[in-house]
Amino acid sequence: MPEYTTSKPEWAPEENDDKFACGVMSGIEGITDTTIGNVNPAIKSGALKPKRRREPTVDEYVDGIGNGDRVMLSRAITLIESNNPSHFPRAQRVLQGLLPKTGKALRIGITGVPGAGKSTLIEAFGNMLCDMGHHVAVLAVDPTSSVTRGSILGDKTRMGTLSRRPEVFIRPSPAGGMLGGVARKSRETMLLCEAAGYDVILVETVGVGQSETTVRSMVDFFMLVVLTGAGDDLQGIKKGIMELADAIVVNKADGDNYVKAKVTRGEYERMIEFIRPATEGWQTHAYLASALKKTGLKELWDIIRAFEKVTHDSGVFQRRREEQLLDWVHSMVDEHLHNLFFDDPVIQGRMPEIKEAVLKGVISPTQAVAELINMFDIERAAKRHVDLLHPETQK
Numbered sequence: 001m002p003e004y005t006t007s008k009p010e011w012a013p014e015e016n017d018d019k020f021a022c023g024v025m026s027g028i029e030g031i032t033d034t035t036i037g038n039v040n041p042a043i044k045s046g047a048l049k050p051k052r053r054r055e056p057t058v059d060e061y062v063d064g065i066g067n068g069d070r071v072m073l074s075r076a077i078t079l080i081e082s083n084n085p086s087h088f089p090r091a092q093r094v095l096q097g098l099l100p101k102t103g104k105a106l107r108i109g110i111t112g113v114p115g116a117g118k119s120t121l122i123e124a125f126g127n128m129l130c131d132m133g134h135h136v137a138v139l140a141v142d143p144t145s146s147v148t149r150g151s152i153l154g155d156k157t158r159m160g161t162l163s164r165r166p167e168v169f170i171r172p173s174p175a176g177g178m179l180g181g182v183a184r185k186s187r188e189t190m191l192l193c194e195a196a197g198y199d200v201i202l203v204e205t206v207g208v209g210q211s212e213t214t215v216r217s218m219v220d221f222f223m224l225v226v227l228t229g230a231g232d233d234l235q236g237i238k239k240g241i242m243e244l245a246d247a248i249v250v251n252k253a254d255g256d257n258y259v260k261a262k263v264t265r266g267e268y269e270r271m272i273e274f275i276r277p278a279t280e281g282w283q284t285h286a287y288l289a290s291a292l293k294k295t296g297l298k299e300l301w302d303i304i305r306a307f308e309k310v311t312h313d314s315g316v317f318q319r320r321r322e323e324q325l326l327d328w329v330h331s332m333v334d335e336h337l338h339n340l341f342f343d344d345p346v347i348q349g350r351m352p353e354i355k356e357a358v359l360k361g362v363i364s365p366t367q368a369v370a371e372l373i374n375m376f377d378i379e380r381a382a383k384r385h386v387d388l389l390h391p392e393t394q395k
């Protein structure tokens with residue numbers, strides 16, 4: 001065992017009292033990585049090459065996922081989420097191969113302010129669905145998670161009982177990046193889960209910002225989880241979010257909170273009357289539930305099934321899915337062109353100068369746009385990007 005010695009860090013206060021209980025361990029020569037203690041010495045010395053997992057072929061992915069292989073599913077999602085352009089065409093071929101098996105699940109979005117109880121609700125609801133014989137995939141959409149991979153990662157431990165079930169697949173939010181970012185990755189992940197046989201997809205998103213609109217555009221049924229005491233301020237929930245909801249769930253309707261929850265439910269019911277329903281032919285209502293005590297969940301599922309029946313019968317269900325698909329295409333074109341433009345080195349090079357000219361009032365914003373567009377060569381820009389337009393040329 002090496003001897004470890006500690007010393008006072010140079011930024012510690014001078015006084016030698018016990019207010020500062022901190023020491024710095026002296027380093028060990030040659031160590032650059034804290035995990036080095038775990039590295040096999042044979043690998044370090046070069047005698048042994050670290051094993052690299054062989055990348056499955058597209059057919060192996062398609063067959064594996066089609067047969068419900070969770071490891072294959074996880075790896076394919078990683079491929080879908082990769083920001084490495086060379087992974088993109090492969091991921092798309094896997095998706096293409098699985099498309100015929102997608103579309104059969106019921107897609108449910110869940111939003112609400114932080115702490116509303118979304119994760120707890122998903123855990124209780126998911127367990128109930130599994131007990132009924134369903135296979136449930138839980139995904140998260142958090143566009144802010146560029147590094148942290150979203151709060152649902154921590155939730156995997158919070159959703160303890162759910163994540164241990166073999167009929168459940170839980171995946172945290174993808175990080176952003178190019179190629180359509182979080183929205184594309186989440187949608188494609190959802191399709192892979194469907195192909196793997198999950199028949200209920202629960203998508204959690206935190207109720208702040210843009211993510212609700214993204215999730216609404218990928219699910220069939222959208223529920224808003226709220227807390228008691230809606231009052232005048234609506235707990236910061238904007239009217240716009242209420243307009244997206246097919247159900248409002250007043251959670252934590254338990255114990256001392258039950259009576260307050262009933263009052264809150266009434267308040268939401270009154271507010272809903274002034275709001276255009278999210279889905280044609282379906283009246284949004286507010287319901288009581290307790291994710292903790294597992295009450296109101298069966299009723300919630302009955303409501304979702306009723307919604308499914310009503311919208312199937314009226315054709316609204318299918319029509320929404322078609323619109324969602326076309327919107328997806330549309331938004332990806334938008335995003336692709338946007339990226340091509342703003343990532344183009346020529347545009348980037350000229351941008352500071354143009355910005356300054358606009359700010360100084362030398363040229364108008366319209367003129368600035370005209371100049372930028374004029375110097376933009378889409379062919380040149382496309383060459384630098386993953387060739388979305390000609391994926392078959394990429395191997």
Ligand SMILES: Nc1nc2c(ncn2[C@@H]2O[C@H](COP(=O)(O)OP(=O)(O)OP(=O)(O)O)[C@@H](O)[C@H]2O)c(=O)[nH]1
Pocket residue numbers: 112113114115116117118119120121151206251252253254289290291292293
């Ligand atoms: N009494 C009571 N507490 C609940 C209920 N549901 C959730 N909680 C508690 O509320 C807290 C927040 O719950 P989460 O499920 O983490 O909330 P969330 O909406 O997923 O929060 P974020 O992921 O941070 O947005 C936890 O301490 C839960 O135990 C409920 O039905 N009744």
Ligand SMILES: [Mg+2]
Pocket residue numbers: 118119120151152155204
């Ligand atoms: Mg949560």
